[in-house]
Amino acid sequence: MATRIAPSADVSPGSSQGRSDGAHGAGATSSASGRADAAAASPKGTGAAGRRSLLLLTDAFPYEVGEEFLEQEIETLCAAYDDVVIVPMRLSHGARQTRDLPANARCALLPASWFTDWRFHALLRAPQILLGRERMVETPPWKSPGRFGMDVRFAAIALSAYGRMRRLLPSLGLEGTGHLTIYSYWFFTGAALGGMLRRRELKRRPVTVVSRAHAYDVDEADAPRGYIPSRSFVMRAVDRVYPISDYAAGFLRRRFPGARNIEVRRLGVPPAPRHQRHRTDPFHLVSCSHMAPYKRVLLIAETVAELERRGRRVRWTHIGENDVERLEAMRARSAELIDSTPVTFTGHLTNSEVRELYATTDFACFLNCSDGEGVPVAVMEAQAAGMPVVATAAGGTGEIVHDGENGRLVPVDVTAAQVADAVESVMDLDDAQYAATSAQAHATWARMSDAQRQYREFVDALVALEG
Structure with a gap:
């Protein structure tokens, strides 16, 4: 039974255990019926200028275990987009791909970071973190040293991920496409990275940035110090955020009462073979x-x-x-x-x-x-x-x-x-x-x-x- 990998200490605002909505692993191969169902999705672009591409930022999928819910969703995404590229945020060289993908999808790993301790990245990028235009640090140190430290940590990790993505981007084959959608599966590091890519590396092409939101990535009451870092920065990074439930949407709407880019979009599972249930004994x-x-x-x-x-x-x-x-x-x-x-x-x-x-x-x-x-x-x-x-x-x-x-x-x-x-x-x-x-x-x-x-x-x- 594969479990969802809890977001790592480098990306999760929650506990080291993490919290998920998934329960078990899914098969690596996709069913023919799933592909047929997905084919009913929006038509793909036509011609070079009209090609529609998707950059999907995950925690681990399709490597190792975790995010099993994407094994159903990926079929529909690939039916609507000409090219789908998947990059996990918390894995690098050496991870095993464990899930098969549709023919027009491919995956790539971020280059390994030379230093795994976020503190090094914070020191290396201190001027950019504290004085740069990104403005990811939202809590002054005199107001809350703990929350200030969480903002700095988030910024250091996000900027490290951005630097590694810059090195990877030319190899992804996305340069010649038309419209690009960057889709972060979690409302955290991936969403921040999507916004930075649009403002910098991809500023001369049409790009949309969206993110799902689940639980750990919106529930500040369950986070250390009752705080998820750099919320306003991440919210500015996306065109739409799609909480998977009214519960998750409630956190976002209370945090951003004037926001008009919050829209509930639920997860789903395929139909099950019909079985007549009855009260068994035992x-x-x-x-x-x-x-x-x-x-x-x-x-x-x-x-x-x-x-x-x-x-x-x-x-x-x-x-x-x-x-x-x-x-x-x-x-x-x-x-x-x-x-x-x-x-x-x-x-x-x-x-x-x-x-x-x-x-x-x-x-x-x-x-x-x-x-x-x-x-x-x-x-x-x-x-x-x-x-x-x-x-x-x-x-x-x-x-x-x-x-x-x-x-x-x-x-x-x-x-x-x-x-x-x-x-x-x-x-x-x-x-x-x-x-x-x-x-x-x-x-x-x-x-x-x-x-x-x-x-x-x-x-x-x-x-x-x-x-």
């Missing part, structure tokens, strides 16, 4: 995530133990985690808590393997107990498969989990007993009520999380910005 619970502390897989284990103490017949399957040490630790802790209830830890599964498991296994309810989310893709996938969901109201989860309709929504600050109460309320539905809840889960996916619809509308919005 009631089969499934969860799907890596095992970083904020995912609170231990709370799920405690919930299963609580249900066992109440005499309820359940079983639990957890999908995810490719760190052997962390996986074995959770196995051992669960064995201490749970006596006779069947428990399965699958470890890492690819996206296609997860979809196949959902299609062939009688899972009755999906559990998510995270204390931090954007809008969880794992929940979208469960709903696509028609599963009722019991989840904490973390981040934007409540936008797709509607209490009493397609499952149960519980507070983030919750006990195992309270989660068990919510699970029991789904277990105790009669057949008709359970079938209606399952149908509502699938209907929520169709309305809010259908990848084909969400990504087609997103790409149409990108193309419309070209004017």
